[in-house]
Amino acid sequence: MTPRLVVHELSKHFGGIVAADGVSFELLDAECLGLIGPNGAGKTTVCSIIAGEQMASAGTVRLDGHDLAGLPVYQRARRGLSRTYQRLEIFPEMTVRDHLLVAQGVHDGATGLLGDLMGSGGSSQLQKNAAEETLELVGLGDYADVVVGTLSLGSCRLVELARSLVVNPRVLLADEPSSGLDSLESVAMGDVLQRAQRERGLSIILVEHDLEMVARLSDRVVVMQSGLVVATGSFDEVMADQDVRDAYLGVGK
Amino acid sequence: MSEALSYMIPGLPFGCTMALIAIGLVLTYRSTGVFNFAFGAQAYTAAYLYAFFTAHGLARGVAGVLAIVVISPCIGILADRLVFSRITSGNVTAKTVAALALMVGLPAAISVAFGPTSLASPPSLLFNVNNVVVHIDGVAIDGVQVSTVLITLAVLVILTTVLRSTAVGIEMRAAVESPRLLRLQGVNSIRVSSIAWGVSSGLAGLAGVLFAPRYAVVSIDNYTFLLVAAIAAAAVVGLNSMVGAFLVATALGVAISLTTGYAPSNSSWTTGLFAAIPFFVLLVVLAFNPKLRNLDVSADPLINAEPPPTFAALPPPLRVVDRSLFITRAVVMLVIIVSMMTWVPSVWVYALTGGMALSLVFLSITLTTGAAGQVSLCQATFAGVGAFTAGQLATHGVPVLTGALIGGLVAAGAGILAALPALRLRGLALSLSTLTFALLADGLVFPTSWVSGDQTGLSIPRPQIGLVNFATQSTRSLFLLVTAIVAAVSFIFWLLLKGATGRNLDASRQSPLATAGLGFSLSKAKIMVFGISAVAAGLGGALYGSTLQVVSPADFSFQMSLLFVVVVVTIGCRTVSGAIGAGLAYAALSQALTYSPNRLAPASLLSILFALGALRYARHPQGLLEDGRRAVLRLAHRFRKFPAKNSDAVFLGARSS
Numbered sequence: 001m002t003p004r005l006v007v008h009e010l011s012k013h014f015g016g017i018v019a020a021d022g023v024s025f026e027l028l029d030a031e032c033l034g035l036i037g038p039n040g041a042g043k044t045t046v047c048s049i050i051a052g053e054q055m056a057s058a059g060t061v062r063l064d065g066h067d068l069a070g071l072p073v074y075q076r077a078r079r080g081l082s083r084t085y086q087r088l089e090i091f092p093e094m095t096v097r098d099h100l101l102v103a104q105g106v107h108d109g110a111t112g113l114l115g116d117l118m119g120s121g122g123s124s125q126l127q128k129n130a131a132e133e134t135l136e137l138v139g140l141g142d143y144a145d146v147v148v149g150t151l152s153l154g155s156c157r158l159v160e161l162a163r164s165l166v167v168n169p170r171v172l173l174a175d176e177p178s179s180g181l182d183s184l185e186s187v188a189m190g191d192v193l194q195r196a197q198r199e200r201g202l203s204i205i206l207v208e209h210d211l212e213m214v215a216r217l218s219d220r221v222v223v224m225q226s227g228l229v230v231a232t233g234s235f236d237e238v239m240a241d242q243d244v245r246d247a248y249l250g251v252g253k
Numbered sequence: 254m255s256e257a258l259s260y261m262i263p264g265l266p267f268g269c270t271m272a273l274i275a276i277g278l279v280l281t282y283r284s285t286g287v288f289n290f291a292f293g294a295q296a297y298t299a300a301y302l303y304a305f306f307t308a309h310g311l312a313r314g315v316a317g318v319l320a321i322v323v324i325s326p327c328i329g330i331l332a333d334r335l336v337f338s339r340i341t342s343g344n345v346t347a348k349t350v351a352a353l354a355l356m357v358g359l360p361a362a363i364s365v366a367f368g369p370t371s372l373a374s375p376p377s378l379l380f381n382v383n384n385v386v387v388h389i390d391g392v393a394i395d396g397v398q399v400s401t402v403l404i405t406l407a408v409l410v411i412l413t414t415v416l417r418s419t420a421v422g423i424e425m426r427a428a429v430e431s432p433r434l435l436r437l438q439g440v441n442s443i444r445v446s447s448i449a450w451g452v453s454s455g456l457a458g459l460a461g462v463l464f465a466p467r468y469a470v471v472s473i474d475n476y477t478f479l480l481v482a483a484i485a486a487a488a489v490v491g492l493n494s495m496v497g498a499f500l501v502a503t504a505l506g507v508a509i510s511l512t513t514g515y516a517p518s519n520s521s522w523t524t525g526l527f528a529a530i531p532f533f534v535l536l537v538v539l540a541f542n543p544k545l546r547n548l549d550v551s552a553d554p555l556i557n558a559e560p561p562p563t564f565a566a567l568p569p570p571l572r573v574v575d576r577s578l579f580i581t582r583a584v585v586m587l588v589i590i591v592s593m594m595t596w597v598p599s600v601w602v603y604a605l606t607g608g609m610a611l612s613l614v615f616l617s618i619t620l621t622t623g624a625a626g627q628v629s630l631c632q633a634t635f636a637g638v639g640a641f642t643a644g645q646l647a648t649h650g651v652p653v654l655t656g657a658l659i660g661g662l663v664a665a666g667a668g669i670l671a672a673l674p675a676l677r678l679r680g681l682a683l684s685l686s687t688l689t690f691a692l693l694a695d696g697l698v699f700p701t702s703w704v705s706g707d708q709t710g711l712s713i714p715r716p717q718i719g720l721v722n723f724a725t726q727s728t729r730s731l732f733l734l735v736t737a738i739v740a741a742v743s744f745i746f747w748l749l750l751k752g753a754t755g756r757n758l759d760a761s762r763q764s765p766l767a768t769a770g771l772g773f774s775l776s777k778a779k780i781m782v783f784g785i786s787a788v789a790a791g792l793g794g795a796l797y798g799s800t801l802q803v804v805s806p807a808d809f810s811f812q813m814s815l816l817f818v819v820v821v822v823t824i825g826c827r828t829v830s831g832a833i834g835a836g837l838a839y840a841a842l843s844q845a846l847t848y849s850p851n852r853l854a855p856a857s858l859l860s861i862l863f864a865l866g867a868l869r870y871a872r873h874p875q876g877l878l879e880d881g882r883r884a885v886l887r888l889a890h891r892f893r894k895f896p897a898k899n900s901d902a903v904f905l906g907a908r909s910s
Contacts, residue, residue: 051770077772089767091760102760105753106771113781116752117745163771 002065004029004203005050005171010059012045012227019045021227023059027171032197032204034218034235036211041224043207044086047173050205051083052076064170078107080170084160086179086207092149096140096159099148100131100166107167134166137199138192154185158192165196171203172196178210186210190217259392260514261507266401267467268506273405273460274483275498276412277453282492284425284449287337287348288681291355293480295454296461297473299325301363303462304375304471317378321458328359329454330447338446340871345680347871349628350822357812357819358864360473364857371470378462379404401463408456409499416495425449477811481692482509482531484685489534491544505531525696532689532696539686540674546682568886571893578882582830589837593732601844606732607800608840609739613793615821615832615839616746617786622818623826624755625782626762628684630814631671631691632790637809638664638694639791640798641704644711653716657795664791665784667694672783676776679765691811699806710805713798728800735796739833742789747829749785758782816860823866825876834878839863 003026012020020042027033035043048054050061052073061068068076091099104127123131135141138158143151148159157177164172174193178186190213196202197217208214214221215235223231223244231238238244274292282288289295299320306316332355340347380396387394416422424445427435435442464479465471483498486505490497512527539545593602614636621629639660646656675686698704705711715724715731723731749755761768761775769775798804820839825831842862846855866877873880 053766072774073769074772074774077770083770085766085770089764089770091763091767093763094760098756102756102768103771106757106760106768106773113749113754113785116749116754119748119752122752160767163767167771 003027004031004064005205006060006062007046007050008060008062010046010049010061011057012042012049012054013057018227020049020056023224023227023229025222025229025232027203027205028219030197030201030203031219032193032206032217034214034221035205035207035224036209036214036221037224037230040226042227043224044175045227046224047083047175047205047207050076051081051173081173082164082167082169082171083173084157084164084175084177086176088153088156088160088180090148090156090160093147095145095147096135096151096162097131097144099159099163100134101127103163103166104130131166134162137165137195138162139188153180154182154188157181157185157189161189161192161196165200165202168200169202171205173205173207175207176209177206178208178213186213189213193217255391256514257511258390260511262389262392262394262398262510264507264510265503266398266463266506267510268503269401269405270460270464271479271483271486271506272499272502273408273456273463274479275486275502276409276495277456277460278483278487279490279492279495279498280412280425280456281449281453282487284428285333285337285446287352288492289355289453290349290352290480291332291359292453292457292483293476294356294359294473295325295328295457296464296479297471297476298328298359298363298461299458300375300461300465300471300476301367301372303378304372304465305367307375308372313376313378316375317462321455321462325458325461326451326455329450329457332454333446333450334443336868336871337450338443344871346622346626346628347874349681349684350818350867350870353628353630353815354819354864354867354870357815357860357867361854361857361860361864364854365861368852369854369857371472374467374469374471375462375465377466397463397466404459404463405499408459409496412452413495421445421448478528478692481535481689482506485531485535485538488538488542488545488685491542493544505534522697522701525700529693529696532693535689536674536686536693539678539682539689546677546679568883568890571886571889574882574886574889578885590733590736594729599728601841602728602732603800604840604844605837606728606735607797608836608838608843609732609735609833610793610796610800610836611817611839612739612833612836613742613796614790614817615793615835616743616829617790617793618818618821619746619750619826619829619832620758620782620786620789622822623828623831624750624758624762625778626758627679627779627782628687628818629671629783629786630684630688630811630818631694632786633794633809633811633813633817634671634691634694635664635668635787635790636794636797636813637699637804637806638667638787639794640713640804640809641699641711642791643795644706644713644798644804645704647712647714653714653795653799654718657716657792657799660795661788661792664787664794666787667791668783668785668787669780671787672780676779679775688811688814691814695806695810699809705804705806710803711798712803713795713801715799715802731800735800738792738796739836742792743829743833746789746832750829754781816863819860819863819867821876822870822874823863823876825878827875828878831876831878 005027008024010020010023011018023042023046025033035046037043045054049056052068052071063079063081066079068079091102094102101123105123108127132141135144138161140155140158140162143155148156151159161177177189177193181189193204193206194217197204206214206217218235220233221235221238222229223238231241231244274296277292278289302324303316303320306319307313336351337348340351377397377400379400384396387399416425424435424440425448428442428445428449435445460479461476464475468475482505483502486502487498489501509528509530512530516523516527593605614632617632617635618629621627621632639657642660642663643653643656646659647653651659671687671690675683678686716734717723721730723734757768757773758778761773761778765775794809801808821832821835824835824838843859846858849855849858
């Protein structure tokens with residue numbers, strides 16, 4: 001099976017600091033890959049490089065066999081890379097539904113001035129139906145008309161996720177989706193991600209500190225420390241690795 | 254050698270005054286997160302007051318202390334307490350708009366308080382300008398130059414020592430990173446912020462007083478140049494280092510002085526080019542220094558600790574109210590048009606025709622600031638490009654309406670040119686970049702005779718369509734023509750704002766990162782926004798010029814760009830009706846204020862009114878028109894007998910026209 005995403009020998013230097021050093025991994029179809037490691041390990045840097053927000057010092061990222069080198073963020077998004085952010089990125093003045101319709105409009109190329117001038121710049125029924133479906137999937141069906149700035153942090157994270165999911169991305173980069181959530185909200189977030197993966201065949205890179213969520217969702221786990229990949233395997237395998245326990249969990253000593 | 258020295262030496266004190274402002278900029282930005290565009294205006298205020306006090310017999314020392322140590326810091330602390338401290342840290346647009354409002358309002362307040370006539374230059378603070386203190390290689394160095402350099406060096410040493418070694422200094426440095434953490438440590442961050450504003454405003458005042466004797470009169474224009482040059486110096490060091498800002502500012506001062514000294518004395522253009530060195534430096538630094546692209550990104554480690562901003566529940570929209578308001582506005586517009594065609598005195602028709610034409614320029618601000626959330630400070634420049642193009646084409650026999658359309662297209666070119674260095678910029682950096690663009694146009698392009706004609710200005714004839722000559726008809730028919738053009742362009746803008754373009758820009762205003770992550774090209778959007786807005790501005794500028802019949806560079810200077818932003822933001826920058834309302838309100842108020850006594854400086858009074866309006870932006874970004882709609886909605890809800898559909902929904906109604 002061709003991997004959906006291949007990260008090969010990815011490195012990133014900030015002056016003398018090495019944030020990522022020869023990071024390689026593959027993401028298969030409908031797989032959830034947990035990317036874990038202590039703070040400063042380079043997880044978010046790797047995510048940002050994959051998304052195109054930062055340029056790699058060396059190495060390649062291939063999506064469905066195509067090299068993404070030199071492509072800006074928006075072009076990678078159009079090829080099927082979608083992400084959520086550790087620091088919430090929402091449109092606070094828009095309603096929940098509008099978040100999804102904007103995503104669809106941008107994804108489907110509804111940015112033409114001519115379309116607006118002909119009065120056809122609005123969303124199609126098909127897009128509206130897809131938005132409703134996604135809202136039901138994440139459990140926000142009843143909040144479609146609520147302005148997002150008035151919602152709780154947990155709901156905002158779900159809105160962000162729904163906005164990513166509505167365009168049926170090939171790969172979702174979920175950067176600490178449980179950040180700032182309580183344990184119940186975390187579980188609910190995990191449920192939604194799992195449903196999206198199963199029902200839509202989504203491939204997910206899950207950057208997460210909540211190990212329970214990682215254990216539940218991830219088919220495989222990559223452990224990073226100081227910019228290096230120190231272990232790869234199933235959750236149980238990497239947790240049994242003494243190096244990982246020493247470096248990341250601080251146990252076993 | 255002595256020739257070079259004679260050119261370089263005056264640059265040193267000039268660089269020092271620039272350095273004082275640059276240090277103030279770094280200090281305020283670093284300790285409060287506000288980039289204070291108003292420092293130039295504050296320096297002017299201090300200089301004016303110092304000149305006023307000394308002209309009325311006060312001793313130089315006493316006048317200096319009053320202006321620099323008492324009044325300037327008070328202005329800064331008041332601005333902080335009343336305006337800037339009330340704006341949330343992430344709201345860069347609101348901070349920029351507030352600083353612009355001060356930049357426009359302060360000099361206007363001086364005009365209103367002390368009369369519109371400018372004051373003669375005051376005496377030097379320490380030594381006399383005629384006292385030659387020392388000769389270097391045959392070049393005389395006067396008292397003003399020595400005192401400026403000495404005072405600046407002393408201030409720099411004291412400031413850096415205080416910041417490095419005292420408790421207050423450490424608190425101010427900590428405030429840079431995180432005011433929240435500082436508060437959690439039990440430090441009164443309000444006090445820290447006030448000290449930073451007081452000190453930096455004192456520096457601006459000092460720069461103003463030291464700078465004043467260089468020129469024959471105390472004029473705000475000189476201080477704006479000083480401000481932008483200081484911004485360039487501060488930007489070179491990434492707004493990071495006070496000593497660095499001092500060194501760069503001094504070097505810039507010397508470079509300007511040296512190059513303008515060697516410029517051919519008969520070429521004002523070459524002199525202008527060399528005087529514009531700081532502007533070029535600023536443009537280059539903004540385009541290539543990645544640090545400046547992230548000026549708006551908070552380094553606060555606790556930024557994630559706060560929940561996303563919440564919004565006060567607003568009254569849900571009622572279709573009946575919005576329909577009634579639409580009909581009311583249409584009726585008001587109709588009444589205005591009928592009145593203009595019949596009984597309104599011609600002087601008012603003339604004023605409102607100009608206002609109607611300006612509403613096209615204001616529409617361009619609706620797109621850049623209202624929809625895209627970028628405060629562009631060169632929209633009047635685009636209007637000027639349109640007006641001068643139409644005027645020059647008219648001299649070659651091109652009909653003025655055709656010329657206006659071509660002017661709009663040429664302005665679009667200028668818009669794209671302005672957008673290119675700003676492609677990766679947003680927020681504050683973009684505002685600075687556009688301000689520099691406007692200043693370069695003001696200094697190098699607009700004053701040339703092949704653009705703006707001779708000293709008397711450039712004529713732009715009234716249009717002629719078929720047999721209807723709008724020059725021989727009364728201005729009433731011109732009003733109708735301009736109104737029809739504005740209606741057509743407004744309809745196009747309305748379609749854009751209601752469609753995918755408006756929705757995507759709305760999203761990019763609220764989260765550029767997320768919008769790019771969805772597949773939206775921010776660079777292409779910026780080029781589009783600048784291009785389209787410049788077309789409207791250029792067309793508006795040409796029609797405005799045709800109404801006035803003669804235009805000069807002063808009609809489209811950067812000050813006008815600032816004023817226009819302030820006007821549109823006050824009335825409503827997010828809707829098409831806001832732009833038209835702003836055009837009419839601006840014209841009507843300008844005309845009404847001409848009936849006030851000259852002593853009150855009517856033009857300045859107008860600036861003050863709109864500056865005060867713009868200060869509301871942080872809390873009421875929707876403007877006065879939308880405020881009115883919401884008030885009607887609330888009233889309607891009070892009398893409503895049945896629940897509305899979607900009554901649980903909360904709407905901002907930000908884009909309802």
